[in-house]
Amino acid sequence: MAQSPNPHLFSGSLLIGCAISSAMYGTLCGQISWYFGRFSKDHIYMRGLVAFISLTETGHFISISAALWYNVIQRGQNMPWDKFTRCIPFAFHFARPLEEMTCFMVEGFFIRRMWIFAQQKRLAQFTILPFLLGWGFTIAYLVGMVRYPCYPAMARNRPILVISYGFRIVSDGLISWTMIYSLFKHSSGIGFTSSVRTIRGLAGWIITTGLLMWLSSIAFIVAQLCVGNTLIPAAIYMLRGRLYANAMLAQCVPYLYCSNISIYLGNHVG
Numbered sequence: 001m002a003q004s005p006n007p008h009l010f011s012g013s014l015l016i017g018c019a020i021s022s023a024m025y026g027t028l029c030g031q032i033s034w035y036f037g038r039f040s041k042d043h044i045y046m047r048g049l050v051a052f053i054s055l056t057e058t059g060h061f062i063s064i065s066a067a068l069w070y071n072v073i074q075r076g077q078n079m080p081w082d083k084f085t086r087c088i089p090f091a092f093h094f095a096r097p098l099e100e101m102t103c104f105m106v107e108g109f110f111i112r113r114m115w116i117f118a119q120q121k122r123l124a125q126f127t128i129l130p131f132l133l134g135w136g137f138t139i140a141y142l143v144g145m146v147r148y149p150c151y152p153a154m155a156r157n158r159p160i161l162v163i164s165y166g167f168r169i170v171s172d173g174l175i176s177w178t179m180i181y182s183l184f185k186h187s188s189g190i191g192f193t194s195s196v197r198t199i200r201g202l203a204g205w206i207i208t209t210g211l212l213m214w215l216s217s218i219a220f221i222v223a224q225l226c227v228g229n230t231l232i233p234a235a236i237y238m239l240r241g242r243l244y245a246n247a248m249l250a251q252c253v254p255y256l257y258c259s260n261i262s263i264y265l266g267n268h269v270g
Contacts, residue, residue, distance in 0.1 A: 013230060013231050013232045013234070013235040014067075014068060014071050014072065014231045014234060014235055015068065015072055016235055017231075017234065017235025017236065017237075017238040017239060018064055018065070018067075018068045018235075018238060020238075020239060021061075021064060021238040021239055021242055022061065022065075024239065024242035024243075024246065025057060025058075025061045025242060027246060028054075028057055028242060028245050028246055028249065029054075031246065031249040031250075032050060032053075032054045032249065035050055035249060036050070049105060049109065049248075050249070052105065053102055053105060053106070053245050053248070056098045056099075056101050056102045056105075056241070057098075057102055057241060057242070057245055059094065059098045060095050060098040060099050060102070060241055063091045063092070063094040063095035063098065064091070064092075064095050064238055066089070066091035067089045067091040067092050067095065070089040070091065071089060071231075086150045086151040087149050087150035087151075088145070088149050088150075088154075088234075092145075092234075093145070093146055093149075095238075096142055096145060096237075097142055098241070099237065099238075099240060099241040100138055100142065102241040102244055102245055103213075103240060103241060103244045104135060106213070106244040106245060106247065106248045107131060107168075107171065107172065107175065107213075107244070109248050110175045110179065110213075110247075110248075111124060111127055111128065111131065111171075111175060113179065113251075114127065114174075114175060114178045114179070123174065123178060124178075126174070127171050127174045127175060127178075130167040130168070130170040130171040130174075131167075131168070131171040133167045134164050134165070134166075134167030134168035134170075134171060135164075135168075137160055137161075137163050137164035137167065138164045138168070140160050140164075141157055141160045141161050141164055144156065144157040144160060145157060151229075158224070158228065161221075161224060162221065162224070162225070165217055165220065165221040165224075166221075168217055169214065169217050169218055169221070172213050172214040172217050173214050175213075175214070176211045176213065176214040179211075212243050212247060213240075213243055213244050213247055216236065216239065216240050216243050216244075217240070219236055220233060220236045220237055220240060223236050
């Protein structure tokens with residue numbers, strides 16, 4: 001039987017996750033505004049994708065703000081404490097599909113990037129299989145979370161979640177390492193003249209290659225398996241959509257690139 005969440009970790013982790021997520025949402029808004037101001041004549045599919053992600057992330061921001069109010073401010077007024085700690089707030093039912101939709105669109109964007117830059121298309125084709133399987137199980141997980149919003153029944157969804165993220169870790173890993181290889185291949189002759197530029201260059205690689213996306217998937221599933229009776233996984237989950245969206249926008253906004261390597265990709269968006 002699943003244990004009741006620790007009250008201290010229950011509210012504290014959610015507050016930290018929401019605070020970081022809110023700051024990243026502000027960064028995302030700046031990226032989106034700069035993109036539309038600078039690339040008003042970009043391909044219509046790309047502008048539509050950025051606009052769609054701005055809507056899903058705004059909806060997600062509103063939903064997690066409502067969930068934060070419920071968990072930290074309201075704290076289950078007129079509700080038994082046991083139910084408050086065992087059941088997820090209703091706002092999460094809106095936040096989860098919005099978050100996953102952002103991740104889905106960004107993963108599709110990166111798979112398309114793989115297809116554009118890869119000389120051999122087989123790896124991009126192979127990535128589609130775990131991508132689709134992972135999302136099939138993700139949809140099943142989202143449906144299950146609506147059916148079982150409280151512990152211990154919620155634990156029935158954990159195997160589906162593990163399988164889903166197992167496939168998605170594979171697809172995100174293939175995306176990330178393919179993009180890293182592409183950057184490395186086009187970086188011959190480019191060096192870093194100082195430790196500051198080296199750090200900035202590495203940060204640019206981590207963001208623009210989708211490596212941070214892959215690491216966030218691993219962190220989330222590890223937290224689910226190790227401390228799944230707390231809201232620490234939920235705090236990590238709040239950040240995933242922001243990380244995915246910022247990774248995509250980082251390839252569209254040249255001034256965010258930290259090295260000439262990343263600028264190469266920026267000149268080939270679309």
